[in-house]
Amino acid sequence: MPATAPSASSAALPTLLRLRDETFDPANPGAYNLYLLASPGRLCLAVADVERRKFVALEEYQLTTGGVPALAEQHDFLSLRGWNAVRLAVTGRAFTLLPSPLFRAGDELAALRLHHTPTPTETVRHTTHPGLELVNVFAADAALADWLTATYGATGRMLHHTSALLAGIVNQRGAASPRRLYLNPGPQELTLVVLGQHLEYCNVFACTTAEDVVYYTILVMQELGLDPEQDEVTVWGELMPDSAVFSLLRTYIRNVRFGFRPGNVQYSYRLNDVFEYRYFDLLSLHFA
Template sequence: MSASAPSAPPATPSPLLRLRDETFDPANPAAYNLYLLASPTRLRLTAIEVARQKFVALEDYSLPVGGVPALAAQHDFLGVRGWNVVRLAVTGRAFTLLPAPLFRPGDEAAALRLHHTPTSTETVRHTTHPGLDLVNVFAADLALATWFAATHGITGRLLHHTSALLAGVVQQRGAAPPRRLYLNPGQQELTLVVLGQRLEYCNVFPCSTAEDVVYYTILVMQELGLDPDQDEVTVWGELTPDSAVFSLLRTYVRNARFGTRPGHVQYGYRLNDVFEYRYFDLFSLHFV
């Protein structure tokens, strides 16, 4: 009887985007912070070198069957332990923001239940925002949260992507910030934030067309007393300057502008291959 052939190693995942600085050494994870942004079908990740405060890797993947844990089993460093800090943000509409003085640990499920009923496959967590005096209560996939805790332990922090977006906006604004609307279109959803001296609005809407984006943008502007002909709107997300979404938005919002990356950090030159307004919420995980 002939010996059976050894099983083949897992196939290397094919990235939608993979940019790495020559200095990036995932064999020395303690030198880096690892930031992950997970949606139901995608995972985006970046790494920043702690000593130089420089982003040195940016990758984007479609998730295989089995989600992030399955991708990690095939990836060269996603499942590696020993990073200085690891933060994982999850997307979705299952979140609520509460004034910090009104929140008591242990009340997460009750607070979220006003907007979303957690299922047996979800876990409910919270993140504090000291600068905004808010608490973000959110639901996350239980299997993902379990994998994350088992893999990264006390170095890992699980949060909602709106927490990263808010932290990035606050970090980027000046001492006397104008009242402004911020848009972040993602996969089949749109995050809208209105921030002046304080946070006035934050919500995630389901969106599948350019018309959806424009509808919710104008709706929020009208409800918050913003003028589509006068007030500036900052846009991040997965768009191109000639995209149907941005073209239609500019038809109805005169001062729609693409945003820039978070400041006070460096970016490896290879990351210049992507538009500066993309991956803002991912990079903003550095400031949560």
């Protein structure tokens, strides 16, 4: 059966996007990396062929009762074992970035409590960023973390979506890239990153309107001495070129543009059906 044909179990899933290259063979998971991005009410996934360094699947689903584990039970390959690597990123504001020299394993909870008090249903994890000499400490749903381990074992790794976003930006920038602001709007959230020779700023704001996005963008630019008339702003994420968010951004920022997909990797022609600036943090898990 062609890889593009849905299985009986997955045909009834709440599918928002389903793109698969004909060469993708779910029966051979060891040839692929599986990347997952979980946010409240939604799961995005991508599959990359390891040998060819090529993305061969991109999918998005609404999450219902039972979340990711329940979706995986109905999906045709999400519960498979034997992937070359599995990376699951979680969204949210419960994270903090620390300089690597100041971090000691075992201090995760103390570090995160400065910004977020974990609930009884959360677990605290950390991810290192050798290229930026940073450690990302974050909270995640404990049941989701348990499912990841139970399903994929040591192959599965959990991280915060800001880690994926930073890895993608660093991969895409040249050594002499100028200081720049990057935006990544997601469901009810806005991630802002300012990166020059070093990471200067990274934060996630709760946003529900286009005005919220513009307010936080201008606020961060003012606080870090960036000029809306001169400095370029790169946008990824979930908005259309004719969206209210992008139109309002262009009203207040002269040099705002959409970003591109992560480089140094190939993409199936099937993925041409989506704008290149979408799913950047998901696709950037390839470099995280």
